[in-house]
Amino acid sequence: EAGVVQSPRYKIIEKKQPVAFWCNPISGHNTLYWYRQNLGQGPELLIRYENEEAVDDSQLPKDRFSAERLKGVDSTLKIQPAELGDSAVYLCASSMERTEAFFGQGTRLTVV
Amino acid sequence: GNSVTQMEGPVTLSEEAFLTINCTYTATGYPSLFWYVQYPGEGLQLLLKATKADDKGSNKGFEATYRKETTSFHLEKGSVQVSDSAVYFCALSDNSGNTPLVFGKGTRLSVIA
Numbered sequence: 329e330a331g332v333v334q335s336p337r338y339k340i341i342e343k344k345q346p347v348a349f350w351c352n353p354i355s356g357h358n359t360l361y362w363y364r365q366n367l368g369q370g371p372e373l374l375i376r377y378e379n380e381e382a383v384d385d386s387q388l389p390k391d392r393f394s395a396e397r398l399k400g401v402d403s404t405l406k407i408q409p410a411e412l413g414d415s416a417v418y419l420c421a422s423s424m425e426r427t428e429a430f431f432g433q434g435t436r437l438t439v440v
Numbered sequence: 441g442n443s444v445t446q447m448e449g450p451v452t453l454s455e456e457a458f459l460t461i462n463c464t465y466t467a468t469g470y471p472s473l474f475w476y477v478q479y480p481g482e483g484l485q486l487l488l489k490a491t492k493a494d495d496k497g498s499n500k501g502f503e504a505t506y507r508k509e510t511t512s513f514h515l516e517k518g519s520v521q522v523s524d525s526a527v528y529f530c531a532l533s534d535n536s537g538n539t540p541l542v543f544g545k546g547t548r549l550s551v552i553a
Contacts, residue, residue, distance in 0.1 A: 332483070370444070370529050370543030371484070419484070431484040 330354065332432035334420050340438045346408035349435045353401065353422030360397055361429065362405050363419040371419055377403065410439045442467045446530045446544035453520055453551050461515040461547045463504075463530035471532040473497075473506050473513040478527045478546075487515075487528070520551045 333352040341347050353360050358379050363371035374393070376384040379400035388395065392411070397403040407414055417436050423429040447462040465473065475487040475497070488497030493508035502517045513530060530544040 370545050433483040
């Protein structure tokens with residue numbers, strides 16, 4: 329069974345540029361999460377989707393971050409414009425209703 | 441709000457040593473508790489979980505008991521192996537489901553032969 333797939337694995341951009349991350353969850357998983365993991369820290373939830381609806385986006389910095397999950401499957405997380413402090417690993421996870429979450433390998437973003 | 445505090449690393453042990461990684465939590469209601477592991481170059485994997493007080497989660501020789509009276513969920517293993525070298529995260533969910541929402545900072549474990 330394929331796991332959660334994220335791309336790209338690594339991304340280096342200059343500050344003020346836009347960047348987008350893509351996540352393909354496990355087939356059949358209706359819940360999708362985006363986390364941000366800063367160096368030496370645990371993951372922090374940015375947004376959670378139930379199907380195509382964002383049910384918890386309280387930690388998403390909405391001035392520069394946006395996310396979408398069209399058709400309740402794949403999801404894209406965007407940052408525009410990126411700042412130096414956005415350098416982190418962005419993790420995507422998925423689960424079926426109220427069950428274990430499975431994580432992708434993450435996208436490591438470096439803003440220079 | 442909910443929070444998780446786990447012992448800071450890195451922790452370095454010799455093979456076959458006993459491992460304890462402390463984790464305490466602050467939460468309202470009755471959260472579920474988790475230990476996740478991140479091996480080098482890999483994504484986070486669920487190691488074990490407990491959903492109510494006095495439950496013991498176990499997997500791959502690791503154990504943790506949900507202690508409501510001390511708000512703790514310490515991870516233990518009787519005899520570590522080199523292959524256990526990884527970063528371990530304690531986490532909790534709110535009482536609406538099983539999905540981790542709040543993580544500790546992680547503890548890096550290195551096991552040497």
